[in-house]
Amino acid sequence: MIESSRLSERSVEIDERIATYKGVWVFIETDCGHTNPVSWELIGEGRKLADTLGVEVWGVILSAPGDVNYDVAKDAFSYGADGVYLIEDEILGDYRTVPYTKGLTYLVNKYKPEILLLGATILGRDLAGAVATTLTTGLTADCTGLRIDVESNSMAATRPTFGGSLLCTIHTLKARPQMATVRPRVMEMPIKKNNRTGQIVNVNLGMKEEDIITKVVDYIRGQDQIQLAFSDFIVSGGRGLGKIENFRLINELATVLGAEVGGSLPLVQAGWIDSERQIGQTGKTVRPKLYIAVGISGAIQHRVGIDGANCIVAINSDPNAPIFDFAHYGIVGDAIKIMPSLTEAFRNRINQIVV
Amino acid sequence: MNIVVCIKQVPDSAQIRVHPVTNTIMRQGVPTIINPFDLFSIEEALRLKDQFGAKITVLTMGPKMAEQALRKTLTFGADEAILLTDRAFAGSDTLATSLTLATAITKINETKPIDIVFCGKQTIDGDTAQVGPGIAVRLGIQQLTYISKIVSIDLDAREIIVHRCVESGTQVLKTKLPCLITLFEGTNVIRFGTMTNAFRAARYKLIEWSATDSGISDVSQCGLRGSPTVVKKVFAPSARTDKTIFISGETPEIISQTLIDTLFSSYPSLQKDLFDISSQGVSK
Numbered sequence: 285m286i287e288s289s290r291l292s293e294r295s296v297e298i299d300e301r302i303a304t305y306k307g308v309w310v311f312i313e314t315d316c317g318h319t320n321p322v323s324w325e326l327i328g329e330g331r332k333l334a335d336t337l338g339v340e341v342w343g344v345i346l347s348a349p350g351d352v353n354y355d356v357a358k359d360a361f362s363y364g365a366d367g368v369y370l371i372e373d374e375i376l377g378d379y380r381t382v383p384y385t386k387g388l389t390y391l392v393n394k395y396k397p398e399i400l401l402l403g404a405t406i407l408g409r410d411l412a413g414a415v416a417t418t419l420t421t422g423l424t425a426d427c428t429g430l431r432i433d434v435e436s437n438s439m440a441a442t443r444p445t446f447g448g449s450l451l452c453t454i455h456t457l458k459a460r461p462q463m464a465t466v467r468p469r470v471m472e473m474p475i476k477k478n479n480r481t482g483q484i485v486n487v488n489l490g491m492k493e494e495d496i497i498t499k500v501v502d503y504i505r506g507q508d509q510i511q512l513a514f515s516d517f518i519v520s521g522g523r524g525l526g527k528i529e530n531f532r533l534i535n536e537l538a539t540v541l542g543a544e545v546g547g548s549l550p551l552v553q554a555g556w557i558d559s560e561r562q563i564g565q566t567g568k569t570v571r572p573k574l575y576i577a578v579g580i581s582g583a584i585q586h587r588v589g590i591d592g593a594n595c596i597v598a599i600n601s602d603p604n605a606p607i608f609d610f611a612h613y614g615i616v617g618d619a620i621k622i623m624p625s626l627t628e629a630f631r632n633r634i635n636q637i638v639v
Numbered sequence: 640m641n642i643v644v645c646i647k648q649v650p651d652s653a654q655i656r657v658h659p660v661t662n663t664i665m666r667q668g669v670p671t672i673i674n675p676f677d678l679f680s681i682e683e684a685l686r687l688k689d690q691f692g693a694k695i696t697v698l699t700m701g702p703k704m705a706e707q708a709l710r711k712t713l714t715f716g717a718d719e720a721i722l723l724t725d726r727a728f729a730g731s732d733t734l735a736t737s738l739t740l741a742t743a744i745t746k747i748n749e750t751k752p753i754d755i756v757f758c759g760k761q762t763i764d765g766d767t768a769q770v771g772p773g774i775a776v777r778l779g780i781q782q783l784t785y786i787s788k789i790v791s792i793d794l795d796a797r798e799i800i801v802h803r804c805v806e807s808g809t810q811v812l813k814t815k816l817p818c819l820i821t822l823f824e825g826t827n828v829i830r831f832g833t834m835t836n837a838f839r840a841a842r843y844k845l846i847e848w849s850a851t852d853s854g855i856s857d858v859s860q861c862g863l864r865g866s867p868t869v870v871k872k873v874f875a876p877s878a879r880t881d882k883t884i885f886i887s888g889e890t891p892e893i894i895s896q897t898l899i900d901t902l903f904s905s906y907p908s909l910q911k912d913l914f915d916i917s918s919q920g921v922s923k
Contacts, residue, residue, distance in 0.1 A: 409784070414773075445765075559825075612884065625890075629896050
């Protein structure tokens with residue numbers, strides 16, 4: 285697939301025509317005035333890129349008309365955006381690929397940003413793929429790191445590759461904007477500064493409902509999702525637990541800590557846990573205060589999901605497991621023997637505090 | 640109906656290992672499989688064939704060895720299999736891949752109009768989920784991603800109703816054929832191949848298309864040359880600079896107690912946060 289030695293012979297030279305593209309954009313994902321926090325994480329990250337390049341950060345809001353859009357724009361300024369392009373149209377009330385693609389590609393062609401970032405959400409992935417193809421530009425999915433390569437002034441996007449066993453850095457050459465998606469919780473939430481202001485530019489979509497073939501005929505609200513991505517405490521299990529019966533050890537510790545339960549990809553594949561609880565490159569990215577990994581080897585695929593954790597404790601019988609390359613605390617030993625006493629020790633400690 | 644299913648042969652990522660010394664991928668002996676997300680598409684296409692009658696053409700772009708994956712789909716019940724293989728395709732990123740597949744699909748469409756193109760939600764080696772939308776845009780057909788259910792198809796009215804998974808629930812969408820569908824995982828379970836199909840698959844003469852056969856007029860749009868993204872570096876992740884502190888002890892009890900003491904003295908706020916959360920849990 286990727287022959288790195290051969291590929292890197294291609295030089296990173298930027299065509300003069302694309303030098304007219306300036307500025308960093310973030311697509312702001314909203315639903316009835318509720319903004320997906322990934323958009324703010326991206327504005328924070330976009331701000332860093334823009335400061336390196338000496339350009340501005342702008343947000344893009346596509347939505348049905350409403351005062352709430354101006355509140356979202358205000359939030360965008362607080363998180364670091366210099367301006368917001370706002371397209372308001374009833375057609376944009378529910379997400380549909382065609383009108384959103386039309387709106388975003390129209391703005392890109394008119395105002396020419398050099399970088400366009402979107403959340404790697406269901407909406408963001410659907411939209412990014414369509415927009416990048418329409419604009420015939422490069423798109424790098426699920427980036428875990430973005431920075432500006434000072435030599436070429438282009439964006440170096442790092443993402444896991446080969447099923448998450450290695451990382452690769454990707455540049456977009458000879459095409460603009462350079463597009464990338466980033467999964468929620470991968471980047472840090474920027475600090476909100478309420479005194480920041482910015483400019484709003486209103487743009488018309490110029491589309492009629494009759495022109496759109498796909499109709500939203502109904503909406504079924506789902507059950508409340510597990511808030512794994514936003515949990516402060518997570519106890520997570522992996523293949524090292526040996527058999528499904530041992531997963532109760534994870535549940536027991538989680539109950540004592542008031543923590544959420546997670547797991548690695550092999551456990552989802554084995555049917556031990558729901559895919560909603562999978563942590564890693566193809567599952568959820570988490571940023572807990574404490575992450576306890578039990579019997580998880582720590583392949584890159586899992587690691588990228590927990591890189592934002594404040595404190596990682598790993599229990600694994602293999603002293604050479606990759607998880608000990610990045611855990612803060614490690615216990616080399618049989619999780620089946622250690623977990624009950626660890627649970628008991630935490631319970632005692634909490635009881636002491638309560639009394 | 641006329642259905643095209645796009646698949647990819649991928650290395651079984653669960654079995655990929657990185658060489659501990661050289662930090663390079665050890666590809667030897669890693670088995671290849673049909674991208675697991677594509678199996679949902681194949682099964683859904685077969686169910687439509689059962690219900691409406693359909694010709695299913697399976698399409699892949701890849702090296703000659705991708706033939707194995709195509710043959711496997713014939714054992715499930717696919718009718719035709721086309722391998723797009725050409726040196727010009729090597730090094731394709733998602734933009735170039737969608738061009739090659741869309742051009743070949745256009746050629747299939749000229750023989751007999753296509754009703755539905757299926758793609759996997761994403762592949763397990765690239766994980767981008769970009770090729771499906773790319774094909775839909777290039778073909779100018781309706782793009783239906785993350786579909787959890789095909790509710791109904793009205794062939795006379797050329798209408799399809801589907802359930803689409805979104806972050807907070809399910810959209811019910813109605814649109815016109817032709818369309819491109821990517822399926823949410825767990826939508827169905829792939830059937831077992833039959834003996835008759837297995838014999839047919841073994842004897843089947845696979846269709847191979849070069850860039851020219853596929854209808855591509857400008858090969859500079861394909862492969863490495865047609866790919867705006869360039870991989871500059873592939874590397875193994877570095878270890879954290881502050882090393883893991885190992886906790887050891889003679890018994891599990893000592894280890895556990897040492898861990899908790901160390902943890903709470905290094906992260907004093909942790910104890911307070913934990914206490915808050917746990918007591919909330921108790922009060923529920």
